Amino acid sequence: MAVVPVPRKPLTFAERTYLPQIAGGLWTTLKHFVGPKDTMEYPEQRPAIPPNYRGVPTLVFDPHGREKCVSCQLCEFVCPPKAIRITPGEITSDDPAAHVEKRPQEFEIDMLRCIYCGLCQEVCPEEAIFLQNQYSMTGLSRAEMVNDKQRLYELGGTLPDAHFKWDKKKAAEEHSHSH
Amino acid sequence: MFDFYFHLPLWIRMPAQGLAVILVLFPLAAACSMAERKICAWIQGRPGPNRTIPPWIAWVPVIAPILQHLGVFQLAADGGKFVFKEDPVPGHVNKFYFILSPILAMIPALTTVAIVPFGAYLSEGRLVPIMLANVDIGLLAVFAVSSLGVYSVILAGWASNSKYPFLGSVRASAQLISYELSMTLSVLPVFLWVNAPGGHGTLSLFDVVQSQSQPGFLGGLWFIVFMPLSAFIFLVALFAETNRQPFDMPESEADLVGGFHTEYGAFKWSLFFVAEYCHMIVGSGVFVLLFLGGWNPLPWLPLATVADWLGLAGIPLAMGVLGIVIFLGKVAAFIFFFMWVRWTLPRFRYDQVMKIGWQRLLPLAIANLIFYALAIAVIQK
Amino acid sequence: MSALLFNFLAVFIVACAAGVVLNRNAVASALCLLLSLVGVAGLFVQLDAFLLAALLVFVYAGAVVALFLFIIMLLDMQGGDRKPFTGLTLAAGTLAFLLLAGGVFSFAAHARLPATPAPAQAAGASLQNYAELLFTTYLLPVEVVGFLLLIAMLGVIVLSKKFEPELEPGAGSQKPDVRSQMSDAGNRKPEGSQEIPNHP
Numbered sequence: 001m002a003v004v005p006v007p008r009k010p011l012t013f014a015e016r017t018y019l020p021q022i023a024g025g026l027w028t029t030l031k032h033f034v035g036p037k038d039t040m041e042y043p044e045q046r047p048a049i050p051p052n053y054r055g056v057p058t059l060v061f062d063p064h065g066r067e068k069c070v071s072c073q074l075c076e077f078v079c080p081p082k083a084i085r086i087t088p089g090e091i092t093s094d095d096p097a098a099h100v101e102k103r104p105q106e107f108e109i110d111m112l113r114c115i116y117c118g119l120c121q122e123v124c125p126e127e128a129i130f131l132q133n134q135y136s137m138t139g140l141s142r143a144e145m146v147n148d149k150q151r152l153y154e155l156g157g158t159l160p161d162a163h164f165k166w167d168k169k170k171a172a173e174e175h176s177h178s179h
Numbered sequence: 180m181f182d183f184y185f186h187l188p189l190w191i192r193m194p195a196q197g198l199a200v201i202l203v204l205f206p207l208a209a210a211c212s213m214a215e216r217k218i219c220a221w222i223q224g225r226p227g228p229n230r231t232i233p234p235w236i237a238w239v240p241v242i243a244p245i246l247q248h249l250g251v252f253q254l255a256a257d258g259g260k261f262v263f264k265e266d267p268v269p270g271h272v273n274k275f276y277f278i279l280s281p282i283l284a285m286i287p288a289l290t291t292v293a294i295v296p297f298g299a300y301l302s303e304g305r306l307v308p309i310m311l312a313n314v315d316i317g318l319l320a321v322f323a324v325s326s327l328g329v330y331s332v333i334l335a336g337w338a339s340n341s342k343y344p345f346l347g348s349v350r351a352s353a354q355l356i357s358y359e360l361s362m363t364l365s366v367l368p369v370f371l372w373v374n375a376p377g378g379h380g381t382l383s384l385f386d387v388v389q390s391q392s393q394p395g396f397l398g399g400l401w402f403i404v405f406m407p408l409s410a411f412i413f414l415v416a417l418f419a420e421t422n423r424q425p426f427d428m429p430e431s432e433a434d435l436v437g438g439f440h441t442e443y444g445a446f447k448w449s450l451f452f453v454a455e456y457c458h459m460i461v462g463s464g465v466f467v468l469l470f471l472g473g474w475n476p477l478p479w480l481p482l483a484t485v486a487d488w489l490g491l492a493g494i495p496l497a498m499g500v501l502g503i504v505i506f507l508g509k510v511a512a513f514i515f516f517f518m519w520v521r522w523t524l525p526r527f528r529y530d531q532v533m534k535i536g537w538q539r540l541l542p543l544a545i546a547n548l549i550f551y552a553l554a555i556a557v558i559q560k
Numbered sequence: 561m562s563a564l565l566f567n568f569l570a571v572f573i574v575a576c577a578a579g580v581v582l583n584r585n586a587v588a589s590a591l592c593l594l595l596s597l598v599g600v601a602g603l604f605v606q607l608d609a610f611l612l613a614a615l616l617v618f619v620y621a622g623a624v625v626a627l628f629l630f631i632i633m634l635l636d637m638q639g640g641d642r643k644p645f646t647g648l649t650l651a652a653g654t655l656a657f658l659l660l661a662g663g664v665f666s667f668a669a670h671a672r673l674p675a676t677p678a679p680a681q682a683a684g685a686s687l688q689n690y691a692e693l694l695f696t697t698y699l700l701p702v703e704v705v706g707f708l709l710l711i712a713m714l715g716v717i718v719l720s721k722k723f724e725p726e727l728e729p730g731a732g733s734q735k736p737d738v739r740s741q742m743s744d745a746g747n748r749k750p751e752g753s754q755e756i757p758n759h760p
Contacts (some may be wrong), residue, residue: 022524029222029523038224276587316610316687323614326622330594333629337587345633352630356623382687 054118054131057109058156059149062164066097067153068128071104075120075129083113084120099170107149111137126165130156196311200292208456213254215518222522228253261449269339269442276338281443281450284331287324288457294320295464296385298474298502300495301483306392308385309499317383318370321465322363325420328458329355332422332429332439335451339442347438350529351429354419357536358426362416364544365409368551369402369469375559384465388473392481397558399479403470408547410470412540417466419536421458424521428532463513464506471509474502566606573599590628597621611690 014020040047049055062068071088089105091098118131134155139145147155187195213228220227228250236243236252246252268274294317296310329352336348370382373390391401403410419426430438437443440451467473475481482505486498527535576599579592597620604613694702 022520025523026519029519032224033218033222033519035224037221037226039226041226316614319611319614319618323618323622326618326626329622329626330591330629333626333633334587334591337629337633349630349633352626352633356626356630359623 049133049135053133053135054116054121056111056134056137056147056155057114057116057118057120057129057131057152058134059107059128059152060130060156060159061153062161063158064164064167065158066100066166067103068126068161069104069107069124070100070102070126070128071107072102072125074123074125078119078123080117080119081113081115083110083115084108085110097166099173100166104149107152109147109152111139111145111147112142127159127161127163130159132156196293197289200289200311204289204292204457204460205453207460208453209254209258211456211459211514212257212452213250214514215521216253217250218515218518219522222519231256258449261446264445266445266447269341271340272442273338273340276334277442278447280331280334280338281447281454283334284328284451284454285457287326287328287331288454288461290324291321291461292457294318294324294384295461295468296388296473297464297506298499299385299388299482300499300502301486302495306389306483307495309503310385317381317385318366318387318465318469319382321384321461322359325458325461326355326359328454331451331454335443336429336439339439341442343435343437344439344441347429347431347435347441351422351439354422354426354428354532354536357533358416358419358540361412361536361540361544362420364541364548365412365416366469367548368406368409368555371552371555372402372405372559384468384473388468388475391472392475392483396479399481401470401472401475401478404478406470406547406551408543409551410466412544412547413466413469415535415540417462418517418520419532421462421517422455423459423517425524425527426532427526428529431526433526459514459517460510463510463517467506467509467513471513473509474506476505562606566603569599569602569606573603586632587629590625590632593628594621594625597625611687 059067059069071086073086073088076082076084076086085106085108086104087106088102091101091103097103116131120129121131132155137145217227226248229248231250231253232243232247233252236246268277293311296308298309299306300309301307332351332355333348336344336346336351339345369387373387374381387402391399393399397405418424422429428438430440432438435441440448443451472478476485482498482502486501489501573596576592576596580589580596583589583592597616601613601616601621604610604616
């Protein structure tokens with residue numbers, strides 16, 4: 001690389017007195033002083049959440065009100081900080097969703113461990129776990145910071161479903177039986 | 180009206196005046212600290228502290244939100260914190276001097292106020308200054324007492340027995356002494372002008388204001404216009420003497436952690452803080468008196484004339500309050516300037532501080548003095 | 561009131577002056593000196609000599625003692641092992657005390673001041689009086705003292721500034737010579753071994 005010597009100009013007298021620069025600086029700060037403030041007053045004003053934001057992980061229902069999680073435990077395996085604990089449970093045969101066979105009996109995400117990486121959402125074959133817009137989790141004890149199944153569904157709510165995979169499967173099964 | 184006060188015995192009047200100084204200056208200094216936080220915030224595009232409010236005031240309709248947004252209650256909260264938080268004394272310090280130096284910081288800071296006049300009223304056709312001690316050495320006494328302020332810094336740094344405070348105090352002692360020279364020399368032209376031949380000879384700040392309230396073009400001119408270079412040198416030296424940016428060498432958070440008060444906390448630290456703001460208030464007051472016409476609202480417009488227009492000349496109390504309000508308004512504007520500069524300029528390097536003090540400001544002050552000595556001799560002949 | 565204040569100040573000044581001598585810690589000594597000066601300023605105030613008081617505080621208490629402290633801190637004088645008295649200082653102190661006591665005694669015994677009423681206003685109280693005296697009666701001494709201070713200042717500059725001998729051409733060549741000799745001494749063996757193949 002060629003070295004380009006840059007001639008350093010000697011400072012003019014005005015520059016050596018610092019005064020024009022000081023006046024310029026004062027003018028700049030005065031403009032900021034009277035100008036609009038950049039601060040967002042947080043609890044009253046909320047930030048606009050961009051799409052694909054990775055907030056608190058939640059569990060969701062499908063539009064028919066079926067819980068989508070089938071407790072396959074992939075998220076539990078993939079979770080880097082091991083924040084997820086799932087206790088799988090059977091679905092009783094008299095349940096309308098009996099053909100799904102399994103649902104979580106317990107589903108706990110420890111928000112003190114969660115790193116909001118979104119791998120659980122990435123890995124979920126059922127599209128049952130989503131990192132949604134909730135960004136503020138607070139609690140007064142460690143126990144409070146563990147989201148159990150009920151809370152996870154409260155946070156998640158219902159999301160639209162494009163596939164209705166299990167309904168299609170059930171329909172296909174019934175169709176094949178009728179033949 | 181207040182004659183009864185002057186008939187009180189001295190031992191009641193003196194503590195009363197001292198108490199008044201403390202009761203006025205402490206809240207003023209605290210208000211300055213809040214103003215500093217707000218101005219800093221506004222310059223940086225933030226709203227600043229605007230949340231704190233005691234619940235029993237919150238229901239007051241219009242005033243409470245305004246006070247809340249101005250951070251007035253944050254000020255009280257801060258003060259309370261300083262009083263009640265733990266006040267540790269590190270194990271490695273020289274305990275006596277460590278505790279002594281914050282107290283020592285308060286003495287010159289509070290004493291100088293006594294000699295600064297902050298208003299005037301007409302009594303039997305004569306303008307009488309409102310001040311605690313009217314001595315004819317005026318400004319010299321201010322300089323003398325405020326020059327003692329350096330000891331608190333030196334002692335704090337030395338007693339802390341650790342290297343950053345020590346460096347801070349060494350810097351402070353060199354810097355404060357260096358700039359005292361230019362400061363004193365810069366005000367000499369003012370007093371050359373004030374002490375016209377045949378006068379009674381004075382260094383009183385009241386007489387300086389009086390000579391800016393004379394009729395005529397030069398008589399009513401404020402000295403900042405008449406002697407801009409003096410005002411400039413005094414201003415720069417004032418920044419250095421009060422340890423304000425860009426001359427806050429003794430503190431310089433970036434390279435000395437906190438300078439001389441690194442080892443201090445809680446109430447003792449807040450005493451240093453209050454002392455710094457008291458110095459600033461008194462310094463601003465002296466600048467306003469010397470160069471900005473004191474309590475005169477505008478150049479060529481003395482207080483007495485304005486009081487005459489408003490019909491207040493006959494009421495000493497009203498005129499005194501008017502004068503004090505105008506004076507305090509100017510001081511407040513000047514303190515704003517201090518803070519404005521602080522949040523604008525970076526700190527000078529230490530060698531630059533010394534260079535500016537000795538190689539630039541001092542020769543400039545001497546040249547300025549010689550020039551005005553000749554000019555005043557020509558004008559007043 | 562006035563006499564009480566004078567007595568208090570007198571005791572205070574002497575006590576502080578004793579503190580300057582007796583303190584083992586240099587910083588504490590300097591601070592005692594400071595207090596003593598402030599006490600003297602108080603005495604001046606009692607004499608209505610406000611200007612002198614202010615000047616004393618401004619120049620001595622404000623600047624000179626601060627410089628003392630600056631030097632003490634700069635040189636990092638701990639001074640913990642300094643003995644307050646050695647034999648010589650003790651002798652000198654005793655002699656000085658005896659002389660002072662003799663002076664005070666002879667003054668009290670023989671000097672008789674004319675009994676005047678208390679001076680209404682000290683002559684030097686106002687600024688104008690000082691100025692007039694300084695610029696008329698005492699102009700020459702003031703100028704001489706000023707000149708003396710100037711000489712002292714120049715002397716300090718001459719003493720403290722190092723006049724580098726290397727700036728002169730003759731002295732400048734001294735250093736490289738020494739260095740080359742030293743490198744010669746260090747490298748004698750390799751040089752010698754290099755020279756051997758060259759000789760034949």
